[in-house]
Amino acid sequence: MKLIAFDAPAGARIGQVVGTQVRDLAPIDDFFADPDSYLDPDAVARAVELSSLRLADLHQVPPVPSTARIFCVGVNYPLHVMEAQEAGLGAPEVPMIFGRWPSTLVADGDPVPVPPNEEGLDWEAELAVVIGKKTWCAKEEDALASVLGYTGFNDLSARKKQADTIQWTLGKNADRSGPIGPVVVTADEIGDSPSLEFCTRVNGELRQRANTAEMVHSIARVIAYISDTVTLMPGDVIATGTSDGVGAAMKPPQFLRPGDVVEVEFESIGVLRTPIVGPDEFRPQAPGGVARLSV
Numbered sequence: 613m614k615l616i617a618f619d620a621p622a623g624a625r626i627g628q629v630v631g632t633q634v635r636d637l638a639p640i641d642d643f644f645a646d647p648d649s650y651l652d653p654d655a656v657a658r659a660v661e662l663s664s665l666r667l668a669d670l671h672q673v674p675p676v677p678s679t680a681r682i683f684c685v686g687v688n689y690p691l692h693v694m695e696a697q698e699a700g701l702g703a704p705e706v707p708m709i710f711g712r713w714p715s716t717l718v719a720d721g722d723p724v725p726v727p728p729n730e731e732g733l734d735w736e737a738e739l740a741v742v743i744g745k746k747t748w749c750a751k752e753e754d755a756l757a758s759v760l761g762y763t764g765f766n767d768l769s770a771r772k773k774q775a776d777t778i779q780w781t782l783g784k785n786a787d788r789s790g791p792i793g794p795v796v797v798t799a800d801e802i803g804d805s806p807s808l809e810f811c812t813r814v815n816g817e818l819r820q821r822a823n824t825a826e827m828v829h830s831i832a833r834v835i836a837y838i839s840d841t842v843t844l845m846p847g848d849v850i851a852t853g854t855s856d857g858v859g860a861a862m863k864p865p866q867f868l869r870p871g872d873v874v875e876v877e878f879e880s881i882g883v884l885r886t887p888i889v890g891p892d893e894f895r896p897q898a899p900g901g902v903a904r905l906s907v
Contacts (some may be wrong), residue, residue: 695860724789727770727891734768738852769860
């Protein structure tokens with residue numbers, strides 16, 4: 613089953629994509645309170661009877677609740693380990709976890725601005741795991757039972773801020789820098805231990821190509837590693853790391869600049885497309901509603 617989230621007058625909702633139509637399943641918070649009940653065949657059949665919408669008419673939003681935590685895995689593909697070592701990072705013996713804020717997430721097709729003091733943004737195609745069950749102290753052998761589904765993710769990175777200190781938080785949380793989508797494919801369609809081809813294209817030119825089977829730390833291992841410290845909740849996201857081919861490792865380095873279009877494509881999931889714009893395209897509001905001057 614393929615799922616999206618979309619805007620509605622009363623708030624975001626989850627729907628099932630069927631060709632060019634979307635079956636409206638539930639408000640997004642209700643859905644993630646009990647995903648299994650809404651994915652039950654009888655519930656889906658009721659949704660078919662109640663409503664069907666045209667996909668082209670909907671404004672998509674990130675397919676997770678506002679309470680989601682986004683756990684990102686750093687340096688998790690062998691050839692990317694080599695790139696990281698050239699930048700002074702050692703190979704992690706355990707999953708390297710850092711966090712993203714849900715406010716950084718955007719949907720397929722949404723533009724992403726380059727921060728004003730960055731040369732550009734770097735691309736990182738990643739398979740994202742959406743959690744479907746409350747999970748505490750999972751064992752590797754049963755950890756994949758926690759997975760609702762899989763989707764694409766582009767961990768767009770502000771490398772200057774990321775390199776300023778040993779803490780990556782600012783560099784990995786630039787405004788609107790977390791494209792996710794285009795759909796969540798439920799785990800029953802992907803299978804255990806996903807082996808999916810994926811790639812990144814910038815303005816149509818290939819930048820990354822790999823297979824998710826190449827991960828250093830498997831999805832099951834990552835879920836087990838996180839969940840013995842943090843209880844994973846339905847709607848939480850794990851971005852499982854990127855392969856080699858990032859812009860910062862190119863000679864000379866290359867980054868995404870306004871006017872560029874970056875696409876990450878995952879087998880069985882589809883293409884997540886992101887146009888890059890200038891910082892003034894999304895100028896945040898200052899306290900009191902007065903727009904800050906651009907820098």
